Amino acid sequence: MSDALSEHDKGLHLRGVKAGYGETVVIEGIDFDLKPGATLAVLGRNGVGKTTLLATIMGHTARHGGHIHFDGADISSYPIYRRSAIGLALVPQEREIFRSLTVEENLIVAARPGRWTLARVYEFFPSLASRRRNRGDQLSGGEQQMLAIGRALMGNPTCLLMDEPMEGLAPVIVDAVLAGLDRLKREDDLAMILVEQHARLALEFAQDCIALDRGRIVHRGPSRALLDAPHLLAELVGVGGGGDRKA
Ligand SMILES: Nc1ncnc2c1ncn2[C@@H]1O[C@H](COP(=O)(O)OP(=O)(O)OP(=O)(O)O)[C@@H](O)[C@H]1O
Ligand SMILES: [Mg+2]
Structure with a gap:
């Protein structure tokens, strides 16, 4: 990991990032790089700062230190809309789809020109196509999740x-959902960060991983190595290696 970032460094680069809510610091000393098209799993027990990390990349938290570069730009002080405009998108933990809008309206409001269109999202998630006239609050949990991902892709x-x-x-x-993400990985040059309590699923999906504990990175490396070290995995994410559902 080089300290000197050039303007031409594509992808996402965090250096010494410290952030939280108001005066409260939740994550600290966060360093990692994500190249274009690469995949990263973020693991850790409840409350260690996983959501805060994604929220910080997207600009939703208070930054107390460090820098975030994306495709050569220092975005550390960018507002959320500018981060979206240069290519970052977040599928939030609460999904946050518009419940009173139809599937199609939810997708259209998020659209920016590019390779992802309504037709491609429907081809990707056929169950959304058949529900296009249904409102957000008429969808199953799985359909809502596909809509949240489809909306981010739009x-x-x-x-x-x-x-x-x-x-x-x-x-x-x-x-x-996993099949959809796997296909995204194969067919689209999209970098992805996946926060997951189902650690094994996330490790099977992503090339590399980091694990957080109390707001700091306590492990980093190839996902394969962690899958091959069940005791270490259990230590990082809890008994059972995160294969179980959240209590
Ligand atoms: N909006 C907020 N204001 C103040 N503190 C917050 C806020 N959101 C989260 N926190 C605190 O920040 C810490 C990390 O929370 P965060 O949601 O990032 O953890 P997490 O790893 O995503 O947990 P989970 O696995 O439950 O989703 C927790 O102590 C939490 O109470
Ligand atoms: Mg969370």
Whole structure:
């Protein structure tokens, strides 16, 4: 990891990032790089700062120190809309779709020109196509999650941040969402950060991983190595290696 970032460094680079809410610091000393098209799993127990990390990349928190560069620009002080405009998108933990709008309206309000169009999102998530005239509050949990991901894609990001997309979904729906993410990885040059309590699923999906504890990175490396070290994994994410659902 080099300290001197050039203007031409594509991808996402965090250096010494310290952030939280108001005066409160939640994450500290966060350093990592994510190249274009690369995938990163973010692991850790409840309350260690995973959501805060994604929120900080997107500009939703108070920054207390450090720098965030994206595709050569120092975005540390950018407001949220400018971060979206240069290619970052967040699928929040609460999904936050518009419940009174239809599926199609939810997608259209998020649209920016690019490779992702309504037709491509519908081709990608066929169950959304068949629900296009349904309102957000008439969807199942799995459909809402697909809509939240589809809406992020409509913004034509180059880096997608996903906060526990599998949370609360039935196993068969988890498989459908995972299949969609796998296809995204294969067919689109999209960098992705996946926060997950289901650590094994996340590690099987992402090339590299970091684990947080009390707001700091306590482990980093290739996902494969952590899958091969179940005791270390259990130590980082809790008993059972995070294969179980959140209590
Ligand atoms: N809006 C907020 N204002 C103040 N403190 C907050 C806020 N959101 C989260 N926190 C605190 O920041 C810490 C980290 O929370 P965060 O939501 O980032 O954890 P997490 O790892 O995403 O947890 P979970 O696995 O439950 O989603 C917690 O102590 C939490 O209470
Ligand atoms: Mg969270």
